[in-house]
Amino acid sequence: MTALSLALAIPLLGAIGIALAGRRPNLREGVTLATAGLLFATVLRLLDPVLAGERPQLTLFEILPGLSIAFRIEPLGMLFGLVASGLWIVNSVYSIGYMRGNDEQHQTRFYVCFALSLAAALAIAFAANLLTLFLFYEALTLLTYPLVTHAGSDKARAGGRTYLAILMGTSILFLLPAVIYVWHVAGTTDFTAGGILPAGMDSGTLTLLLALFMFGIGKAALMPFHRWLPAAMVAPTPVSALLHAVAVVKAGVFSVVKVIVYVFGLDQLAGATDWLVAISGFTIVAASVVALNADNLKRRLAYSTVSQLSYVILAAAILAPLSIIGAALHIAAHAFGKITLFFAAGAIYTAAHKTEVSQLDGIGRRMPWTMVAFGIGALSMIGLPPAAGFISKWYLISGAMSQEAWAVVVVMLLSTLLSAAYFLPVLWRAFFRPLSAEAQQHCHGEAPLPMLLALTCTAAGTLALFFFPDAPLALARQLLPTP
Amino acid sequence: MNLVEHLPALQVVLPLLSAPLAVLLRHGGIAFAVVTAGAWAAFATAIGLWLQVGEVGVISYHIGSWAPPWGIEYRVDRLASFVLLLVAGTAAIVLPWSRASIEREIPRELHYLYYAMFGLCLAGLLGITITGDAFNIFVFLEISSLATYVLIALGRDRRALTAAYRYLIMGTIGATFYVIGVGFLYLMTGTLNLVDMAERLRDVESSRPVLVALAFITVGVSLKLALFPLHQWLPNAYTYAPSAVTAFLAATATKVSIYVLIRFWFSVFGETLIFERLPLPEILLLLSLAAMFAASFIAIFQDNLKRLFAYSSVGQIGYITLGMSFDSVSGLTAAIVHLFNHGIAKAAIFLLIGGLVLGLAKPGGAPPAPTFDRLAGLARRMPLTCFGIVIAGLSLIGVPGTAGFISKWYLILAAMEAGQFWLVGAILLSSLLAIAYVWRFVEVAYFRPAPEAAGRQEASLGLLLPAWLLVIATLWFGLDTSFSVGSAAEAARFLVKVGG
Numbered sequence: 001m002t003a004l005s006l007a008l009a010i011p012l013l014g015a016i017g018i019a020l021a022g023r024r025p026n027l028r029e030g031v032t033l034a035t036a037g038l039l040f041a042t043v044l045r046l047l048d049p050v051l052a053g054e055r056p057q058l059t060l061f062e063i064l065p066g067l068s069i070a071f072r073i074e075p076l077g078m079l080f081g082l083v084a085s086g087l088w089i090v091n092s093v094y095s096i097g098y099m100r101g102n103d104e105q106h107q108t109r110f111y112v113c114f115a116l117s118l119a120a121a122l123a124i125a126f127a128a129n130l131l132t133l134f135l136f137y138e139a140l141t142l143l144t145y146p147l148v149t150h151a152g153s154d155k156a157r158a159g160g161r162t163y164l165a166i167l168m169g170t171s172i173l174f175l176l177p178a179v180i181y182v183w184h185v186a187g188t189t190d191f192t193a194g195g196i197l198p199a200g201m202d203s204g205t206l207t208l209l210l211a212l213f214m215f216g217i218g219k220a221a222l223m224p225f226h227r228w229l230p231a232a233m234v235a236p237t238p239v240s241a242l243l244h245a246v247a248v249v250k251a252g253v254f255s256v257v258k259v260i261v262y263v264f265g266l267d268q269l270a271g272a273t274d275w276l277v278a279i280s281g282f283t284i285v286a287a288s289v290v291a292l293n294a295d296n297l298k299r300r301l302a303y304s305t306v307s308q309l310s311y312v313i314l315a316a317a318i319l320a321p322l323s324i325i326g327a328a329l330h331i332a333a334h335a336f337g338k339i340t341l342f343f344a345a346g347a348i349y350t351a352a353h354k355t356e357v358s359q360l361d362g363i364g365r366r367m368p369w370t371m372v373a374f375g376i377g378a379l380s381m382i383g384l385p386p387a388a389g390f391i392s393k394w395y396l397i398s399g400a401m402s403q404e405a406w407a408v409v410v411v412m413l414l415s416t417l418l419s420a421a422y423f424l425p426v427l428w429r430a431f432f433r434p435l436s437a438e439a440q441q442h443c444h445g446e447a448p449l450p451m452l453l454a455l456t457c458t459a460a461g462t463l464a465l466f467f468f469p470d471a472p473l474a475l476a477r478q479l480l481p482t483p
Numbered sequence: 484m485n486l487v488e489h490l491p492a493l494q495v496v497l498p499l500l501s502a503p504l505a506v507l508l509r510h511g512g513i514a515f516a517v518v519t520a521g522a523w524a525a526f527a528t529a530i531g532l533w534l535q536v537g538e539v540g541v542i543s544y545h546i547g548s549w550a551p552p553w554g555i556e557y558r559v560d561r562l563a564s565f566v567l568l569l570v571a572g573t574a575a576i577v578l579p580w581s582r583a584s585i586e587r588e589i590p591r592e593l594h595y596l597y598y599a600m601f602g603l604c605l606a607g608l609l610g611i612t613i614t615g616d617a618f619n620i621f622v623f624l625e626i627s628s629l630a631t632y633v634l635i636a637l638g639r640d641r642r643a644l645t646a647a648y649r650y651l652i653m654g655t656i657g658a659t660f661y662v663i664g665v666g667f668l669y670l671m672t673g674t675l676n677l678v679d680m681a682e683r684l685r686d687v688e689s690s691r692p693v694l695v696a697l698a699f700i701t702v703g704v705s706l707k708l709a710l711f712p713l714h715q716w717l718p719n720a721y722t723y724a725p726s727a728v729t730a731f732l733a734a735t736a737t738k739v740s741i742y743v744l745i746r747f748w749f750s751v752f753g754e755t756l757i758f759e760r761l762p763l764p765e766i767l768l769l770l771s772l773a774a775m776f777a778a779s780f781i782a783i784f785q786d787n788l789k790r791l792f793a794y795s796s797v798g799q800i801g802y803i804t805l806g807m808s809f810d811s812v813s814g815l816t817a818a819i820v821h822l823f824n825h826g827i828a829k830a831a832i833f834l835l836i837g838g839l840v841l842g843l844a845k846p847g848g849a850p851p852a853p854t855f856d857r858l859a860g861l862a863r864r865m866p867l868t869c870f871g872i873v874i875a876g877l878s879l880i881g882v883p884g885t886a887g888f889i890s891k892w893y894l895i896l897a898a899m900e901a902g903q904f905w906l907v908g909a910i911l912l913s914s915l916l917a918i919a920y921v922w923r924f925v926e927v928a929y930f931r932p933a934p935e936a937a938g939r940q941e942a943s944l945g946l947l948l949p950a951w952l953l954v955i956a957t958l959w960f961g962l963d964t965s966f967s968v969g970s971a972a973e974a975a976r977f978l979v980k981v982g983g
Binding site for chain 2: 061062063064065069131134135138139142149152154156157161164165168169172173176177180181183184
């Protein structure tokens with residue numbers, strides 16, 4: 001078997017293994033960890049060939065005449081695949097601590113759905129055509145639904161309803177007709193460098209098609225279709241961390257970049273993306289303002305994600321080569337930073353049972369390790385060195401400047417200020433405010449060790465990505481047609 | 484005697500013979516064995532015919548060796564063989580399933596009659612599909628319809644009687660309209676053989692009697708296929724009939740009627756008359772849209788799961804007729820493939836609901852109606868049954884990876900080819916309604932707490948296996964479409980000549 005088919009098969013087999021080991025928790029978690037480790041090793045083995053210019057392919061079968069379920073690894077998919085599978089290992093360690101620490105029900109179902117979601121995410125990363133992408137995009141929505149509604153409470157059900165209604169609604173109403181229209185006019189849906197749409201499409205049709213794609217990919221959380229993301233926060237924190245900071249939302253912006261680069265092509269779109277720049281810019285600012293006012297920590301993080309996702313869309317919409325590199329880098333940078341933040345939020349919930357920002361006074365003294373990691377994640381979100389977010393933002397702003405899009409530069413700076421405004425108070429509270437009287441009675445230390453280990457790893461990763469950005473940068477560069 | 488040569492006759496004769504045998508033997512168990520054997524033989528025959536059509540194109544079989552147009556001709560082309568497979572295949576799966584369910588739903592002394600009626604209904608539906616003779620269609624239509632009325636009336640609920648009676652009235656009007664139409668056609672052409680009729684009609688195509696015939700046949704068949712707003716008989720019939728009967732009818736009876744309409748429109752009257760001279764496509768388009776929206780919308784508010792999916796059937800039939808209204812290869816492919824895809828998904832759903840109500844029944848008691856308050860938290864108790872309903876439900880929505888997605892793909896493609904972009908929006912909007920009604924079931928079965936704590940109590944393997952076979956088929960035909968789309972596209976190319 002090739003590494004590519006292995007990479008797709010491992011999480012599936014892992015899910016079966018987890019289900020079979022369901023009655024023995026230690027074995028079950030062992031299977032999860034082994035699957036995650038094996039998967040990452042397999043994906044990593046693909047990195048060198050892809051960097052060397054190879055494009056491993058796998059065609060499964062024809063689903064419709066001329067349209068196959070097919071996979072082909074290109075640089076952007078490689079990057080997304082690496083991030084998702086790598087963070088899965090860390091997340092699994094964290095999950096074990098979290099799920100056991102909080103005595104959650106139905107843990108087997110949780111781990112099975114998690115493995116299947118990862119399989120879907122990797123299939124999206126490696127999809128060779130729009131149909132395959134769409135198939136697994138929908139599968140990811142359905143597979144994460146049981147995870148979002150894990151608690152089974154009325155609140156979980158309501159959150160799940162919003163989640164499903166927006167994600168399924170947008171993908172059926174907008175994405176599906178866009179995919180079929182591409183097939184109708186181009187006779188193919190294969191991702192090809194430079195785009196596949198026939199030359200000379202009129203700009204009205206082009207704009208409409210782009211709009212269908214951008215709003216149809218609801219996972220990218222472009223306003224006004226962003227409400228599912230805060231709704232999904234009813235899920236257990238490991239789900240919010242890996243799926244709603246990494247796999248699901250990144251699948252969204254990944255699809256956005258992929259469609260812009262490989263279906264439309266940068267040249268074809270010239271001049272047709274002004275509205276997209278405006279809407280993603282608006283999303284960045286508006287979501288930051290909402291985050292500013294959110295007292296619930298996970299909600300604040302969710303709106304921060306909405307805002308950060310639009311960075312990627314904005315970067316792609318500028319159509320400058322430098323900003324496309326920024327978009328690709330930001331997929332990785334934001335993943336590391338945001339998963340750290342969620343890990344920290346989950347650790348606080350597990351150790352101190354606190355969910356609101358206003359309850360966090362002085363918690364830095366009880367949980368210094370967690371809050372330092374939180375600080376590193378926050379730095380990356382704001383875009384300050386020495387965190388990974390700085391590099392992607394750098395490319396993004398350079399791209400905007402190269403196109404002389406000054407409004408974009410202003411938006412970026414404004415959002416930097418806003419991010420600082422909603423993250424720094426959390427840190428200030430944690431380290432400089434005294435513990436509240438009530439909190440002094442409740443004695444707690446750091447969260448369980450596996451959780452601590454996980455958030456340390458991702459925080460270190462956030463820093464490492466700043467100092468050693470070579471591999472993601474090399475992949476991102478390959479996205480552009482060589483001159 | 485070469486058996487292969489006589490496959491077309493055997494297709495009808497085998498199940499037709501099983502019915503009187505079942506009556507003569509007067510024993511539930513033996514009747515079951517005989518009729519099931521008949522259905523399986525019919526299924527095998529249908530496979531044989533499907534393969535044979537692949538080799539020779541169109542099979543023409545002369546009953547009693549009387550050459551058409553004087554004798555009755557059985558004519559099997561790609562479309563007919565595809566529908567035969569659907570009908571016989573469904574029967575072959577539903578019959579073994581029905582044994583356990585009938586035990587609880589019908590008094591023991593009536594069992595043999597149930598199987599006899601099932602055999603007759605099957606023979607009738609197969610006969611309609613295979614015959615190439617307009618009057619012969621009427622005969623088989625009556626055979627299958629009369630058997631259907633009895634089957635529906637066998638339901639435990641007393642309302643099954645009124646449902647059957649209502650269907651009897653509507654069905655009889657439909658059949659009468661059909662035979663009046665055929666009378667007019669005979670008057671104008673002097674023949675009952677469909678191929679012959681089509682040729683002779685060319686000369687008199689626009690004459691008033693032909694138009695009257697077209698109107699009678701279209702309305703009559705539309706009654707049988709439950710085209711909105713002629714669907715009034717369907718929800719009650721599906722709700723109160725025994726579970727196995729609902730599953731079988733949902734997958735076959737309306738589908739065969741659609742087949743008859745396609746046959747008459749495309750093969751007999753011809754596209755020029757239907758699509759160019761008359762406003763029929765516009766009318767069909769509007770009625771289909773009304774079905775897609777109104778019926779799906781009504782489905783959302785049903786309290787009885789069987790009735791919910793019955794209304795969903797009316798809506799899904801709208802997709803099929805919408806596909807017909809385009810008069811393009813893609814459109815007709817969508818219609819034919821959806822006829823098949825929807826058939827298997829709906830059969831799976833009704834079989835699973837059948838298992839579900841049996842699980843709800845008190846020991847030895849009759850199964851209750853599957854109302855939503857009884858379904859609360861049922862996923863805990865019957866996980867496989869509920870999960871099967873969800874998967875088949877995804878096919879109704881048209882989620883990729885399920886058969887329903889393939890139908891939707893072709894339907895949207897056909898709308899785009901016709902330049903009707905507003906229709907694309909309408910098709911997609913209506914599938915959102917399907918999410919609403921399928922998810923109503925999900926939320927009740929998976930989230931609402933069960934009234935009493937009950938352990939796992941899954942339906943028996945005999946009930947699960949046939950149903951899951953169909954569930955797996957809906958997934959299979961969502962991924963490997965070489966059989967379903969292959970057959971449908973070939974049939975569509977054969978039927979659509981204009982601009983094709």
